[in-house]
Amino acid sequence: MSGFKTHTGKAASLKRDHVDTDQIIPKQFLKKIDKAGYGEFLFYDWRYQSDGQENPDFELNQLNTKDSSILITGNNFGCGSSREHAPWALKDYGFQVIIAESFADIFFNNCVKNGILPIRLPKKEIQRLYSEESPDVISHLIVDLENQHVVNGSGEHFYFEFDPYWKKMLLNGWDEISVTLQYEDKIKRFETERIVN
Amino acid sequence: MGKTIIDKLWKNHVVAEEKNKPDLLYIDLHLIHEVTSPQAFAGLREKNRKVRRPDLCFATMDHNIPTADRFNIKDETSRLQVQTLEKNCEEFGIRLEGLDSLQQGIVHVIGPELGLTLPGKTIVCGDSHTSTHGAFGALAFGIGTSEVEHVLATQTLWQNKPKQMNVKIEGELGFGVTAKDVILWFIANYGTNAGTGYIIEFSGSAVRGFTMEERMTLCNMSIEAGAKASVIAPDEKTFSYIQGKPYAPKESEFNARCEAWKKLVSDNDAVFDKVIEINASDIEPMVTWGTNPSMCLPISGQIPAAESSLSIEEKQSIESALTYMGFQGNERLKDVDVQHVFIGSCTNSRLSDLVEASAVVEGEKVHPGVRAIVVPGSQSVKREAESLGIHKIFLHAGFEWRDSGCSMCLGMNDDIVPEGERCASTSNRNFAGRQGKGARTHLVSPIMAAAAAINGRFTDVRSIMQTKNLEVDRYVGI
Ligand code: SF4
Numbered sequence: 001m002s003g004f005k006t007h008t009g010k011a012a013s014l015k016r017d018h019v020d021t022d023q024i025i026p027k028q029f030l031k032k033i034d035k036a037g038y039g040e041f042l043f044y045d046w047r048y049q050s051d052g053q054e055n056p057d058f059e060l061n062q063l064n065t066k067d068s069s070i071l072i073t074g075n076n077f078g079c080g081s082s083r084e085h086a087p088w089a090l091k092d093y094g095f096q097v098i099i100a101e102s103f104a105d106i107f108f109n110n111c112v113k114n115g116i117l118p119i120r121l122p123k124k125e126i127q128r129l130y131s132e133e134s135p136d137v138i139s140h141l142i143v144d145l146e147n148q149h150v151v152n153g154s155g156e157h158f159y160f161e162f163d164p165y166w167k168k169m170l171l172n173g174w175d176e177i178s179v180t181l182q183y184e185d186k187i188k189r190f191e192t193e194r195i196v197n
Numbered sequence: 198m199g200k201t202i203i204d205k206l207w208k209n210h211v212v213a214e215e216k217n218k219p220d221l222l223y224i225d226l227h228l229i230h231e232v233t234s235p236q237a238f239a240g241l242r243e244k245n246r247k248v249r250r251p252d253l254c255f256a257t258m259d260h261n262i263p264t265a266d267r268f269n270i271k272d273e274t275s276r277l278q279v280q281t282l283e284k285n286c287e288e289f290g291i292r293l294e295g296l297d298s299l300q301q302g303i304v305h306v307i308g309p310e311l312g313l314t315l316p317g318k319t320i321v322c323g324d325s326h327t328s329t330h331g332a333f334g335a336l337a338f339g340i341g342t343s344e345v346e347h348v349l350a351t352q353t354l355w356q357n358k359p360k361q362m363n364v365k366i367e368g369e370l371g372f373g374v375t376a377k378d379v380i381l382w383f384i385a386n387y388g389t390n391a392g393t394g395y396i397i398e399f400s401g402s403a404v405r406g407f408t409m410e411e412r413m414t415l416c417n418m419s420i421e422a423g424a425k426a427s428v429i430a431p432d433e434k435t436f437s438y439i440q441g442k443p444y445a446p447k448e449s450e451f452n453a454r455c456e457a458w459k460k461l462v463s464d465n466d467a468v469f470d471k472v473i474e475i476n477a478s479d480i481e482p483m484v485t486w487g488t489n490p491s492m493c494l495p496i497s498g499q500i501p502a503a504e505s506s507l508s509i510e511e512k513q514s515i516e517s518a519l520t521y522m523g524f525q526g527n528e529r530l531k532d533v534d535v536q537h538v539f540i541g542s543c544t545n546s547r548l549s550d551l552v553e554a555s556a557v558v559e560g561e562k563v564h565p566g567v568r569a570i571v572v573p574g575s576q577s578v579k580r581e582a583e584s585l586g587i588h589k590i591f592l593h594a595g596f597e598w599r600d601s602g603c604s605m606c607l608g609m610n611d612d613i614v615p616e617g618e619r620c621a622s623t624s625n626r627n628f629a630g631r632q633g634k635g636a637r638t639h640l641v642s643p644i645m646a647a648a649a650a651i652n653g654r655f656t657d658v659r660s661i662m663q664t665k666n667l668e669v670d671r672y673v674g675i
Contacts, residue, residue, distance in 0.1 A: 017510065017514060018389065018489055018514075020489075020626075020628045022626070022628045022629070022630055022631050023628070023629065023630070026630055026634075027607050027608065027609050027631075028609070030232050030609065031232075031261065031272070031274035031275055031277070031278050031609070032274065033235035033236065033239070033277060033278060033281050034235075034236060034239065035236050035239075045629070045630050045634060075390070076389060076390055076393070076423070079389065079423070079489075080325065080626060080628060081324075081325050081607075081626075082233065082323055082324055082325040082339040082340060082341050083232075083233065083341075083342075084233065084236070084323075084341040084342035084343060087341075102390070102393065104393075104423065105393065105394070105423075105425050106325060106339055106340065106341055107341075109340075109341060109343075109344065110341035110342075110343065113341065113343035113344070114343065163219075163357065164217045164218075165217060165218045165219055165355070176343070176347060176355070177244075177246070177346065177347055177350045177351060180221070180347065180350075180351045180353060180355070181350070181351060183212065183213055183221060183351075183353070186212050186213050186221070187212055187221075187223070187249075187351065187352065187353060190212045190223050191223075194209070194223070
């Protein structure tokens with residue numbers, strides 16, 4: 001995986017709370033055995049009508065949001081199932097950053113492990129991100145992981161917290177398993193010396 | 198300062214502790230199923246890596262499999278997923294309870310049933326309801342597929358220690374109130390975010406009074422309150438449940454293990470980041486009306502209307518839930534008809550669930566407008582129930598009696614609820630589309646599901662129990 005340093009892109013908004021993983025990628029698409037090609041099924045039930053046509057009312061089907069790479073959303077995003085198909089679908093669709101008021105725990109980890117940057121910002125700041133733009137899309141947003149801030153079109157900076165360990169992993173695009181395998185001695189020692197309960 | 202049970206479980210598993218890093222935790226048991234594992238095994242193969250401790254892994258197939266004609270998986274992609282798991286387990290030397298196994302079942306039902314789930318263990322699975330195993334005093338949580346791969350390769354995970362919450366449930370539960378109602382009530386009152394960032398310890402006299410199966414129901418749904426995991430301190434009930442199970446410690450070492458397990462309790466002076474106290478007698482039989490588990494009311498309740506709510510967001514969320522669920526607002530729950538009843542899932546498909554529901558069903562008929570199915574949590578549960586004759590009660594009433602699997606909990610197999618129809622379901626998630634596109638799910642306890650099956654609408658099961666003169670005792674589980 002290549003490292004994540006900064007990203008500049010267009011941001012689409014999905015102003016909903018509690019978007020669960022069943023909505024992000026419905027279960028009928030979990031039957032594949034590889035990681036590729038989930039993007040076309042992202043938000044399937046919202047995105048398409050029952051006749052298979054695009055739903056013209058859905059936020060991400062608007063002309064001005066189509067090539068967004070940043071998703072801005074509400075509270076408790078990614079709640080529900082542990083399915084990693086959710087970040088695979090978001091990434092395959094083209095999203096590299098998700099800004100939300102809060103994330104479900106497993107989903108947050110799943111994002112980081114797939115090179116998607118999940119950013120928590122307070123609601124007020126999320127509202128301010130939009131400043132002078134249309135209410136649904138921000139054409140130019142800069143996301144800087146090194147300095148942990150987001151900069152909007154009017155040059156306003158929004159600082160976000162990020163765990164130092166995951167930051168390092170993301171910045172360098174390290175393969176976590178390779179890192180952990182360097183702890184082999186410690187793992188072995190644990191296995192021989194541990195307290196068994 | 199004293200330590201909580203969570204502190205103790207955590208500390209016993211730290212492999213490496215470094216500044217500015219999460220802790221590297223050792224994993225004692227890795228449960229695997231067909232849906233979230235194929236890409237993890239593929240990742241290992243790609244990098245030429247081995248499974249570090251195949252002896253600490255255990256696999257079953259549950260999410261995808263048919264419950265009616267189990268060996269005949271019609272859907273090609275489902276079949277491929279099941280075959281892929283078989284192939285992966287064989288190649289990497291992992292035990293698998295496959296479709297033809299007498300011990301096959303839902304991963305969170307068979308772990309405890311086989312004695313794999315033990316106090317003091319760290320347990321993970323690529324499934325969010327792994328929290329179930331916390332009922333035994335284990336630190337158990339769900340993980341994603343990258344983490345599945347990480348555990349396969351290293352038997353460890355990097356984890357930041359969450360905050361800790363003590364949820365004390367004191368007093369006695371009322372007549373006809375179950376562990377399912379307790380956890381639904383908790384989420385209804387404290388929200389789906391209540392546990393975000395926390396591990397919960399459930400304590401208090403009501404919890405001590407619970408059977409192991411009731412404790413599993415409670416811990417199972419703690420994830421729906423946003424918690425990373427939940428745990429209940431092990432006690433004599435835990436030990437006697439475990440004793441004699443196939444993979445439990447053998448007789449010779451069992452007592453010594455129990456002595457060690459007894460230390461897994463929170464010290465009296467342990468401090469939690471947050472404490473919530475609940476009075477068990479406040480709780481009534483609950484029914485969800487909306488599209489997340491916090492949209493939930495006592496059976497006597499009335500569905501909210503959008504205008505009565507406060508903020509714009511709240512109003513919007515109620516409006517969209519009402520629309521999806523086909524309500525105007527202000528309906529009484531007792532007036533709501535159901536077309537499907539599902540008794541199953543890792544929340545409520547164990548023997549006591551089926552026994553309790555069957556007592557309500559006995560001698561009655563399923564309402565003509567209802568299709569009702571019972572899906573035991575495992576083939577062992579199914580056999581035990583059959584040996585008690587419970588299947589006959591259900592079949593005679595007009596229920597379908599199926600083989601084990603996740604089934605209508607998530608509708609990945611053929612068991613789905615058609616668009617616009619309502620299901621009284623003993624599962625754990627009522628998200629839009631969970632049981633099928635446009636399906637309307639109402640979460641309830643097994644006895645409430647049984648009552649809905651008979652009357653074709655939501656009913657206060659206590660009235661049926663009173664009419665039938667059912668002993669209160671019968672409802673504290675077996
Ligand atoms: S029964 Fe439902 S919640 Fe439980 S493991 Fe299966 S799909 Fe997940």
